[in-house]
Amino acid sequence: MPTSTPTPTPPQIQIQMPELDLPALAKTTRKSLDRLASFSNMQSASDPLPVLTKISTKIHALIRLIDASMLAAQLGYRLATDAMLLCESTLIVIDSELGEWDAGVSVDIDMLRETCRSGCENAGKVADGFRDVRQEAYKIAAATKDNMFIVLVPPDRNSSATMKIHLKDIGTGLVANLNLLSDFVRAVTNVSEWWVFVKEDLESPKPTLIPSPSSPTPYTQDEVRNMHTRWTSLKEGFQQYYDVISVAQERYPDLLPSSSAAWTAVTTARSAAPSSLGHDEKDKEQQNHASLVRGRARTIAKGMHAMLDRIVGLRMKHPAASGGGKGKEKEKDIVDSDNPQLGPMSRSNSTGPSTGFYRSGTPSSSSSRSSSLSLRGPGSHGEHEKRTRRGGSPGGIKSASPFSCCSVSLFGEDDVSRLGSHVGGFMIR
Incomplete structure (x- = not known):
């Protein structure tokens, strides 16, 4: 009778966690919000216009998705903080670098998994919602082509006068900012992939990102310290993210209600040099x-x-x-x-x-x-x-034009790449 040979177990493939450039994500998020917020309070100069109502609805939907992306980042900050505490509670020895951690301080791993599921859901919703933004911008441009209907843009904190633009300039302005919006789409897609990776790891029998008490094999102190170092770096990255987007939350409190309340509940923004955070980009x-x-x-x-x-x-x-x-x-x-x-x-x-x-x-x-x-x-x-x-x-x-810098004279004859330098909030160079 022939003896059966056991099938060799394939080696476990270690998949690396996706990298997050959180300060860059924050700047792209804030720029994208600035461009969309410019169109958020548009009003008809005379009778209500159905196409303007539809455009405003779509723009507000995109802004709500940006609010959700900021909320997902806040959940990332919370996850990093709790993961650090879990690592610290696992280390029960005195270490010259980490100090003495109280073994009695514990963090419920199920709470971390729930935070991770919420972050994954929000990030996925943002990535899905912005996936077709290019097609939506072209649809708006086609619907408003050659439409000289006057639209009023009410003043905000940075402007004292109401601007007047042509309806066709809305679609042209959105198309002109597609490169920026595409950068934002790529960034939030990467964030969504990061959340999926973390969620799958935390729900595995032996996570590699946190020390699970139910793991079949114990973790070494070096493994736990490496986990702690990783989450410390991520927490700092999320803090830098908030240092940038807190300016936008202060400027548009009505547009970002969920993320503003969530972030102020867990941390405060740190002061930093404007040039490092992009605060003086308009200047x-x-x-x-x-x-x-x-x-x-x-x-x-x-x-x-x-x-x-x-x-x-x-x-x-x-x-x-x-x-x-x-x-x-x-x-x-x-x-x-x-x-x-x-x-x-x-x-x-x-x-x-x-x-x-x-x-x-x-x-x-x-x-x-x-x-x-x-x-x-x-x-x-x-x-x-x-x-x-x-x-x-x-x-x-x-003589001064009755329209703002967003009027018909702003745009070139060939394509949006000739729009030139424009400081009214609708252009990105």
Whole structure:
């Protein structure tokens, strides 16, 4: 009778826990909320508009999902805190690094599993809800295409006046922020996968993330200390997350009721340098916008210098054709014939900056020879910057538009990638 050979047991595959970049997640969450919150209180300028009601409903649904994602992060903070206590209660010896832990302090592992199930449910709901955000944005853009109906955006804590935009700008603005929203989708999907991993581990016979009292084999002290170190790092990461999103919760208390109450019940936000947490991003956007205008003006000035230098050079080569003093008058006419109110340094091509705007370097020799031209007067650099900021075109002063910076003139002709720099809260660079 042949003897049966036992089938060898395959080695257990160790699956690594998904990594969480919680500070980066917080910044993406806060930026996404800022963009959607800009559309959350839209009102019709006249009669109620059914399509506006539908858009507002969808945007509020997305904001509620962001609130749920913040709540899932709060559950992660609670889970990390309780897991640390469980590890500490398991260590019954004196250690130079961890100190002496009271073995009588215990944490119910079933409570940890319940917290994990709640976090997994919230994170999964957020990931599922944002999975089709790209299609929803395109649907809104299609439904509002070429619709010039006026929509009012009430002021918030950071603005004192009601903005007026066209209905079509809502869809265009959402599409313009799809890269940001897609980043948020990837981040919350990763968080959902993290929760699934932790949930499955905690419900296994011998968890690897926490020391389970019902484990068939005991844990070593090194294993428990490694668990404690991991949860300590995660708790710090969730705290950094809250340090960032607490600013959004303070700014939009009515939009984030669940997560705001949950977070304030377990911890307080720490003060930190604004640059490290992204608190001064709007100020940076405004400074970058001003630099863009100044750079564009310098480029225009160099181009005008070169053009005038070429004209003067041609006249020096052919003095007979200049006609003496009358030639100088003709030269002036060539420079100022387009707009007699502006100096030679104030006109520019309003279609966009030249390629010199994207390159740095010293002016050419021809520009240096004509640098004696005065930049003062109505065509000065400061006046050009004022014209550019007020009217959008450096060719002259335009009266203030009755619409906000989100009006139809904001958007380019080809696609949303040409939207340019916009600091009204609807654009992300």
